[in-house]
Amino acid sequence: MEQKEFVKAISKAISEKKLILGTETNLKMLSAGKLEIIAYSENTPEAVKKRISEKLGNAKEYPFSGNNIELGELSKRPHRVSVVGIAKDEKKKK
Numbered sequence: 001m002e003q004k005e006f007v008k009a010i011s012k013a014i015s016e017k018k019l020i021l022g023t024e025t026n027l028k029m030l031s032a033g034k035l036e037i038i039a040y041s042e043n044t045p046e047a048v049k050k051r052i053s054e055k056l057g058n059a060k061e062y063p064f065s066g067n068n069i070e071l072g073e074l075s076k077r078p079h080r081v082s083v084v085g086i087a088k089d090e091k092k093k094k
Helices: 003-015 022-031 045-053 070-076
Strands: 019-021 035-042 061-064 085-088
Touching: 003 019, 003 035, 003 085, 019 022, 022 035, 022 045, 022 085, 035 045, 045 061
Parallel strands: 035 061
Antiparallel strands: 019 085, 035 085
């Protein structure tokens, strides 16, 4: 996935209320198979990146080419964000 596509996916997820913030919440949802995409900033700790890789499953992994401040801004949040996920569309399963 290219940066432009990722930016569009984040904007769409925000408007559809499918953007998930927080490392632990994303890891739980990843384990449950409820994420379509999981992304992390370039300054995310290696231990967190490893945990994400271990639980990846069918979700797409996206290493964001910016720091946690930039990922927070992209996510329309007033704080640093290291990990974001985009929830799967539950309607597609039916």
